[in-house]
Amino acid sequence: MRLSKSIFALTATLSLAFTGCQQVVKPAATTPTLSETPSDQNQAGTATAPSNQFNLQGKIGVKTPKQSGSAFFTWQQDHEDFDIQLSGILGIGKTIIEGKSGEVTLNSSKTGLIQAESPEELLERATGWVAPITDIVSWVQARPATTDAKIAKDDADRISKIEEDGWTVDLSYNDKETLPNKLILKQALESGAENRVTMVIQNR
Structure with missing residues (x-):
């Protein structure tokens, strides 16, 4: 089930920065190697149907035609409430x-407290980054x-690629694990360039 927009848009670590004067190329209507998502099928392949409740630690990198950067993250998700901490972002600390009861806030030593929808x-306001975190809540759970x-699925019936909301997501797994340890998100731009987000999950 899709999470409330006010809370899980949060993933976008970079919001509209990518779309300022760049046009996003919409994916083709059909992709032979990909299949439509069946509404009555377990979307996580062979994994148990996931819930929106998890703890993640790892590293995230963002690359756009104008900038690049990376940060370490911890992400606690409890249904529609979340707490994401980023460290190591150049220039911001x-x-x-946080998202609780419909309120989303960001706090850093450089920006102070910021609230938004x-x-x-x-x-985007704090770092200039953009990424589809609303959807990432599901993608990190292999759905x-x-x-x-x-x-698209791999030989072990695990989801290995997702095309959704203008993004292509490649998922990688360790051995026989059913949840991904790495996600590469790509958004094609009209100029032929792309926005890319690389997310490495070190601990769950």
């Missing part, structure tokens, strides 16, 4: 993004965020 907007997604 430790950043805390979505996490994407918060992070698409909506029934409009197109997916």
Whole structure:
């Protein structure tokens, strides 16, 4: 089930920074190697249907035609409440993004406390980054965020690729694990360039 927009847009670590004067190329209507997501099928392949409740630690990197950067993260998700902490972002210091009871806030030593309607907007204001965190909540659990997604699976029947909301996501797994340890998110731009987010999950 898709999470509330006001809370999980949060993933976008970079919001509208990518779209300022760049046009996003919409994916083709059909992709032979991908299939439509069945509404009555377990979307996580062979994994047990996941819930929106997890703890993650790892590193995230963002690269755009104009800038690049990386940060270490811890992410605690409890249904529609979340707490994301980023450290190591150049020029901004430790950043805390929280969503509780419909309120999304960002706090860092450089920006102070910021409130907005979505996490994407918060992070875009603070760092200039953009990433589809609303959808990432589902993607890190090896499932698409909506029934409009197109997916591909590997030989172990795990989701290995998702095309959704203008992004292509490649998922990698360790051995026989059913949840991904690495995600590469790519958003094609009209100029032929792309926005890329690389997320490495070190601990769950």
